[in-house]
Amino acid sequence: MIEVISYGSERREHERKLLHGWALLFIPDHPPLKVKTYDISIDGISVFAPINPAPKTPCIIRIDIPGRA
Numbered sequence: 001m002i003e004v005i006s007y008g009s010e011r012r013e014h015e016r017k018l019l020h021g022w023a024l025l026f027i028p029d030h031p032p033l034k035v036k037t038y039d040i041s042i043d044g045i046s047v048f049a050p051i052n053p054a055p056k057t058p059c060i061i062r063i064d065i066p067g068r069a
Contacts, residue, residue, distance in 0.1 A: 014041040019063070026060040027053055037063065 016039040025033045025047060035047040045061055053059065 014043050016041040016046070019045070021064055023047060023064070024062040025049055026062070027051075027057060028059075035061075 019037045019040040021037050023035050023037050023045075025035045027033070030051070033049055033051065035049040038046040038048065040046070045063075047061070
């Protein structure tokens with residue numbers, strides 16, 4: 001398991017790679033949320049979540065990488 005820190009950038013300046021799976025999203029003042037991942041780049045990650053945080057909201061995403069033990 002790795003942790004990726006995201007700052008909610010809406011810009012898509014870098015190539016994105018598909019990353020379908022599950023992750024935990026940690027946002028200030030919210031309990032951890034289980035989210036479905038869609039894609040990832042050097043700038044951020046796209047997830048399907050039950051809430052929509054404002055752009056640039058600091059968060060932590062904990063991802064299970066497929067094929068890693």
